[in-house]
Amino acid sequence: MSQRSFAVSVGLVAVIFVIGVLALGTGAIPVAPLDVVRTLLGNGSRITNFAVLDLRLPRVLIALAVGAALGMSGAVFQSLSRNALGSPDIIGFNYGAATGGLLVILVFGGSAFSVSVGALVGGVVTAVLVYVLAWQRGVRGLRLVLTGIGVSAILQAVNFYLIVNAGVADVTRATVWLTGSLNNLGWPQLWPPVVALFVLVPALLFGARWLEMLEMGDETARALGVPVEGSRVYLLVVGTAACAVATAAAGPIAFVALVAPQVAKRLTRSAGAGLLPAAWAGALLVLAADFAAQRFAGNLPVGVATGALGGVYLGWLLWRRR
Amino acid sequence: MSVTAPVSVAGRRAFGLVCGLVALVLVALLSIAVGSRSIPLSVVLDVLFARDGSDSAFVVWELRIPRTLIGIAVGASLGVAGALMQALTRNPLADPGLLGVNAGASTAAALAISVFGLTDLRVFVWCAFGGAALAGVVLYAIAGRGGASPVRLALAGAAVSAALTGVTQAVILLDQQALDQMRFWTVGSLERAGWTTVVEVLPFLAVGLLIAFAMGRPLNALSLGDEAGKALGAHLGRTRLLTLVAITLLAGAATAAVGPLVFVGLAVPHMVRTFTGPDERWVVLYCAVLAPVLLLLADVLGRVMAREEIDVGVVTALLGAPVFLWLVRRGRA
Numbered sequence: 001m002s003q004r005s006f007a008v009s010v011g012l013v014a015v016i017f018v019i020g021v022l023a024l025g026t027g028a029i030p031v032a033p034l035d036v037v038r039t040l041l042g043n044g045s046r047i048t049n050f051a052v053l054d055l056r057l058p059r060v061l062i063a064l065a066v067g068a069a070l071g072m073s074g075a076v077f078q079s080l081s082r083n084a085l086g087s088p089d090i091i092g093f094n095y096g097a098a099t100g101g102l103l104v105i106l107v108f109g110g111s112a113f114s115v116s117v118g119a120l121v122g123g124v125v126t127a128v129l130v131y132v133l134a135w136q137r138g139v140r141g142l143r144l145v146l147t148g149i150g151v152s153a154i155l156q157a158v159n160f161y162l163i164v165n166a167g168v169a170d171v172t173r174a175t176v177w178l179t180g181s182l183n184n185l186g187w188p189q190l191w192p193p194v195v196a197l198f199v200l201v202p203a204l205l206f207g208a209r210w211l212e213m214l215e216m217g218d219e220t221a222r223a224l225g226v227p228v229e230g231s232r233v234y235l236l237v238v239g240t241a242a243c244a245v246a247t248a249a250a251g252p253i254a255f256v257a258l259v260a261p262q263v264a265k266r267l268t269r270s271a272g273a274g275l276l277p278a279a280w281a282g283a284l285l286v287l288a289a290d291f292a293a294q295r296f297a298g299n300l301p302v303g304v305a306t307g308a309l310g311g312v313y314l315g316w317l318l319w320r321r322r
Numbered sequence: 323m324s325v326t327a328p329v330s331v332a333g334r335r336a337f338g339l340v341c342g343l344v345a346l347v348l349v350a351l352l353s354i355a356v357g358s359r360s361i362p363l364s365v366v367l368d369v370l371f372a373r374d375g376s377d378s379a380f381v382v383w384e385l386r387i388p389r390t391l392i393g394i395a396v397g398a399s400l401g402v403a404g405a406l407m408q409a410l411t412r413n414p415l416a417d418p419g420l421l422g423v424n425a426g427a428s429t430a431a432a433l434a435i436s437v438f439g440l441t442d443l444r445v446f447v448w449c450a451f452g453g454a455a456l457a458g459v460v461l462y463a464i465a466g467r468g469g470a471s472p473v474r475l476a477l478a479g480a481a482v483s484a485a486l487t488g489v490t491q492a493v494i495l496l497d498q499q500a501l502d503q504m505r506f507w508t509v510g511s512l513e514r515a516g517w518t519t520v521v522e523v524l525p526f527l528a529v530g531l532l533i534a535f536a537m538g539r540p541l542n543a544l545s546l547g548d549e550a551g552k553a554l555g556a557h558l559g560r561t562r563l564l565t566l567v568a569i570t571l572l573a574g575a576a577t578a579a580v581g582p583l584v585f586v587g588l589a590v591p592h593m594v595r596t597f598t599g600p601d602e603r604w605v606v607l608y609c610a611v612l613a614p615v616l617l618l619l620a621d622v623l624g625r626v627m628a629r630e631e632i633d634v635g636v637v638t639a640l641l642g643a644p645v646f647l648w649l650v651r652r653g654r655a
Contacts, residue, residue, distance in 0.1 A: 085477040157639030307488030
């Protein structure tokens with residue numbers, strides 16, 4: 001990691017801490033920033049312990065975990081496809097995860113845990129499907145992306161079909177989940193993504209050394225001794241798993257996987273994948289978007305806020321790159 | 323030989339078009355006959371020519387015929403819009419659904435319903451035009467000047483539709499009361515189309531189709547490249563503007579009528595070109611006839627495939643996506 005990447009990471013963590021403290025202190029029971037810090041260090045009163053630790057901390061931590069997972073997943077996919085738009089939400093893996101989750105909610109009426117499992121399975125199955133369909137004596141990044149767009153169109157249609165034909169009560173639950181929401185999440189929902197990240201982060205960082213060489217082109221990578229197809233499959237699997245874990249925890253939160261790596265890239269001014277800066281940027285985006293959506297938009301799901309931000313960013317990106 | 327050859331080509335094209343029209347009539351009859359209450363074809367023909375006041379006559383005239391007409395109109399519109407987009411952007415993957423134009427129309431319609439409480443089709447069809455035009459201009463800004471590769475355009479389209487779909491979703495969440503009404507626009511369905519829809523949307527579609535037919539010749543000229551097109555007497559700016567207007571009218575009105583449909587405009591122009599060759603006038607004409615055949619078939623399939631009716635938007639996506647994937651695999655992108 002370059003000096004600049006390190007500095008950017010430290011800066012992002014500092015901003016995350018500030019917004020995190022604000023988020024922990026805001027709500028029906030307001031807590032002053034200093035008291036929040038005091039409470040986090042274990043010196044809180046009964047009321048601040050309840051508000052900060054029991055009520056708000058799990059939500060903030062889930063936001064960070066989900067954002068980091070999405071940021072890294074996006075960095076992997078954008079690097080593999082060599083395209084800023086090749087993020088998992090554009091190429092359909094989170095539509096697949098959504099299909100899995102929706103099937104559980106609407107058809108099997110499952111618990112929150114089984115919704116997560118459904119999302120995970122849906123995301124991975126979609127990734128395998130896209131990869132098989134795009135295979136033609138190897139897989140090139142752009143064909144992978146276009147295949148993903150085609151498959152995601154099918155999945156979106158399936159998702160809409162499931163929603164249209166469900167009862168109104170289920171539809172509301174499904175629509176909120178489908179938008180990406182951290183509402184009503186607590187400590188029990190925190191552990192699955194955190195445990196998954198403990199496995200996935202090392203796995204992703206292990207694959208990152210190939211990522212930079214793959215970016216130079218298959219021929220160059222091969223000459224440098226990279227097992228091209230094998231490493232690509234490996235990165236696709238762990239990248240998809242990261243995206244699916246995030247989707248399983250909070251529903252498909254739009255655009256974070258697309259935006260976070262780009263933000264990180266601009267801040268670090270590096271050409272490479274920069275997984276860790278992307279993770280911090282993703283965490284910051286989800287945390288800030290959730291805080292803004294709660295505070296200023298009447299407790300809207302965080303996916304609405306990231307969707308709006310992402311739309312603006314996307315317009316700018318497209319305008320600049322034409 | 324060299325004198326008769328063009329005549330026989332024109333004859334072959336005309337014969338093909340007649341075959342297409344026959345197919346359209348047959349599928350339309352099928353669409354009128356098949357449904358949750360199937361009506362024998364002989365009865366359909368009887369009540370078509372003599373409304374006898376029976377239940378069958380009611381179903382045929384009040385439900386099936388408007389639905390079929392809207393299917394034909396929307397199919398023709400989206401097929402022609404797809405052909406125009408492919409010609410304008412010189413991009414084989416262009417489709418008003420895939421590139422987000424339909425999503426733009428439905429987002430604007432959803433906003434009109436939720437924010438301004440407009441439910442009158444005559445009013446919010448204009449909002450749909452606005453949304454379609456905006457999405458079209460954004461896409462064209464990216465694709466214009468022949469600069470965007472098919473891949474970039476397809477990506478940009480996917481991204482724009484993702485953003486717009488997100489906005490629609492947000493509107494639905496914010497406005498629980500309008501949720502039920504707007505579920506209609508998130509998927510695309512002919513189910514609710516009635517005579518009022520037909521009457522109110524048809525003029526826009528007709529104007530759009532007329533402009534499209536008129537654009538055939540200049541688009542042919544431009545297909546040789548901007549410079550050669552100019553040399554052949556085509557006005558670059560005027561042709562592009564009018565083509566965009568036609569796409570907006572067609573995709574916007576079609577979406578206002580039935581919701582956003584993906585892939586209808588993608589496959590048909592490709593199939594058509596293998597038969598007609600690259601002449602845009604014939605491509606547009608054929609698309610206007612054959613795209614409705616596909617859309618009506620998709621609608622009929624959706625009615626018989628499952629116990630609960632499957633919306634046509636789902637069926638077209640299921641049928642169209644494999645074509646898209648095939649085009650990608652063949653390296654046309």
